Amino acid sequence: MDITLEQVEYKYQAGTPFERRALHDINLHIPQGTFLAIIGHTGSGKSTLLQHLNALLQPTAGTITIGDRTVTSGKKEKQLRPIRQKVGIVFQFPEHQLFEETVEKDICFGPMNFGVAKEDAQKRAKELISQVGLPEEVLEKSPFDLSGGQMRRVAIAGVLAMEPEVLVLDEPTAGLDPRGRREIMDMFYHLHKEKGLTTILVTHSMEDAAMYADEIVILQHGELKQKGSPREIFSAPQELMSLGLNVPDVVRFQYLFEEKFHLKLGKTCLTIEELTEALKNVELRGVRT
Amino acid sequence: MMEKMIFGRYVPADSIVHRLDPRSKLIFVFAFICIVFLANNFVTYAILTVFTFFLIFVSKIPLRFFINGLKPVLWLILFTLVLHLFFTRQGHLLFHFGFIKIYEEGVKQGIFISLRFMNLIFVTSLLTLTTSPISLTDGLETLLNPLKKIKFPVHELALMMSISLRFIPTLMDETDKIMKAQMARGVDFSSGPLKDRIKAIVPLLIPLFVSSFKRAEELATAMEARGYRGGEGRTKYRLLLWHLPDTTSLIVLIFITAILTILRS
Numbered sequence: 189m190d191i192t193l194e195q196v197e198y199k200y201q202a203g204t205p206f207e208r209r210a211l212h213d214i215n216l217h218i219p220q221g222t223f224l225a226i227i228g229h230t231g232s233g234k235s236t237l238l239q240h241l242n243a244l245l246q247p248t249a250g251t252i253t254i255g256d257r258t259v260t261s262g263k264k265e266k267q268l269r270p271i272r273q274k275v276g277i278v279f280q281f282p283e284h285q286l287f288e289e290t291v292e293k294d295i296c297f298g299p300m301n302f303g304v305a306k307e308d309a310q311k312r313a314k315e316l317i318s319q320v321g322l323p324e325e326v327l328e329k330s331p332f333d334l335s336g337g338q339m340r341r342v343a344i345a346g347v348l349a350m351e352p353e354v355l356v357l358d359e360p361t362a363g364l365d366p367r368g369r370r371e372i373m374d375m376f377y378h379l380h381k382e383k384g385l386t387t388i389l390v391t392h393s394m395e396d397a398a399m400y401a402d403e404i405v406i407l408q409h410g411e412l413k414q415k416g417s418p419r420e421i422f423s424a425p426q427e428l429m430s431l432g433l434n435v436p437d438v439v440r441f442q443y444l445f446e447e448k449f450h451l452k453l454g455k456t457c458l459t460i461e462e463l464t465e466a467l468k469n470v471e472l473r474g475v476r477t
Numbered sequence: 478m479m480e481k482m483i484f485g486r487y488v489p490a491d492s493i494v495h496r497l498d499p500r501s502k503l504i505f506v507f508a509f510i511c512i513v514f515l516a517n518n519f520v521t522y523a524i525l526t527v528f529t530f531f532l533i534f535v536s537k538i539p540l541r542f543f544i545n546g547l548k549p550v551l552w553l554i555l556f557t558l559v560l561h562l563f564f565t566r567q568g569h570l571l572f573h574f575g576f577i578k579i580y581e582e583g584v585k586q587g588i589f590i591s592l593r594f595m596n597l598i599f600v601t602s603l604l605t606l607t608t609s610p611i612s613l614t615d616g617l618e619t620l621l622n623p624l625k626k627i628k629f630p631v632h633e634l635a636l637m638m639s640i641s642l643r644f645i646p647t648l649m650d651e652t653d654k655i656m657k658a659q660m661a662r663g664v665d666f667s668s669g670p671l672k673d674r675i676k677a678i679v680p681l682l683i684p685l686f687v688s689s690f691k692r693a694e695e696l697a698t699a700m701e702a703r704g705y706r707g708g709e710g711r712t713k714y715r716l717l718l719w720h721l722p723d724t725t726s727l728i729v730l731i732f733i734t735a736i737l738t739i740l741r742s
Contacts, residue, residue, distance in 0.1 A: 244657045272660065272661055272662075277661040279657070279658045284688055285655055285662070297662060346662065350662070
């Protein structure tokens with residue numbers, strides 16, 4: 189399912205004295221199966237953009253094409269519901285959306301809303317609970333008895349249970365410990381590859397963007413500033429820093445290293461392994477350290 | 478949908494009304510609500526209405542904010558207007574059609590009641606539109622202070638008020654967020670039969686309550702950690718200052734009350 193945004197603009201509280209423009213002239217094409225990372229400063233419009241991708245917000249101008257459906261301003265709520273099944277959103281701190289008595293019921297809630305039979309939904313819940321790394325016993329527990337990290341996993345399972353074709357993630361690892369972070373991101377990446385999902389990740393972590401994304405989009409003040417592969421984007425670290433953004437530690441190290449020794453490593457390294465390889469081939473001639 | 482709520486909102490601007498002490502504004506509005514009921518003929522209602530519009534003009538807040546505040550009670554106003562039109566049987570008969578009879582007194586009373594509503598709502602909106610919630614609670618706390626004599630928990634009430642006011646926008650945001658998260662999971666909040674719609678509120682209410690409990694606990698811990706031990710012996714960061722305009726505003730009000738008392742019939 190391709191997603192195309194054409195000249196999308198969004199204003200909060202349009203027509204009131206509190207009107208505020210959050211997005212302006214966004215043009216973006218996301219082909220099926222892409223892993224796209226959206227990065228930008230706080231308040232750059234990332235989360236607003238993301239809510240357009242499953243029609244929770246409708247653009248005040250421009251069009252969005254999701255699969256074979258188009259969303260423009262003023263579409264009726266009823267016509268938008270089928271989109272929500274195809275595009276699953278994992279919101280920031282998704283554990284806040286849990287409400288059922290048992291974990292199993294909560295996971296089944298989404299699919300059953302879209303007309304999946306109870307037995308099928310329960311089967312999905314069983315599969316998913318192990319996929320998100322929790323034991324099956326958890327299914328019978330109340331979601332409010334779980335730890336924060338476990339609740340997050342249950343909430344994610346609840347979104348995955350709808351079997352979306354597009355998965356939209358709004359900082360899915362915020363507030364998790366480093367290991368939990370890694371596990372969850374790896375799980376998303378695995379799903380992405382295995383099921384051929386289109387994944388859109390909003391993140392503050394440049395490491396995650398560099399490691400997982402095929403493509404990175406940078407937003408600033410509601411406008412699309414840059415777009416390209418991680419290597420392209422991170423090849424100009426100074427530009428990113430001028431936008432007030434960080435670069436992955438690896439890239440930063442390489443940048444400072446190249447500056448200090450006045451040499452170039454050939455390519456921008458995105459992982460520690462790549463950097464180690466590149467550094468092996470460097471001969472430090474005539475340089476006093 | 479939450480963002481359209483304008484009623485009871487603070488609109489910052491630089492006007493003499495904004496700069497008034499919250500205490501004087503509270504007294505003013507309370508007294509005004511009482512003197513609205515003094516008016517009972519065309520002259521007195523005219524004076525009141527002109528005075529209200531004068532206040533709005535001085536406050537530098539666009540009129541449409543006030544009109545917006547009027548919208549929720551518009552039906553109530555129309556309802557009372559219609560009741561008065563059709564059911565007051567005094568004065569000259571103006572209009573007669575079948576069983577519908579409209580009398581002069583009915584028209585008069587209907588207009589008066591609508592004007593009374595309008596004045597009340599405009600002036601109370603003026604209070605909330607020009608006073609930030611925090612100074613409103615400050616003002617209320619000081620005004621209620623005498624009640625401490627009869628063991629009324631003034632400080633606790635003011636604290637509760639300021640905390641609730643502070644958390645209204647946060648809770649609104651949270652409601653909006655959870656609503657969207659549940660909509661993404663296929664909940665339909667805005668259509669379908671009444672029974673389904675009531676059911677759809679459950680996935681919104683439970684998370685909202687749960688997070689409110691959590692928030693309350695965290696806030697209490699944070700307050701204790703910062704040495705909060707109740708109202709006894711606390712000093713104030715924001716001091717309320719009574720200036721000349723505050724006195725003037727109350728004098729103007731007394732003046733208007735006097736005029737109304739003389740002119741009412």
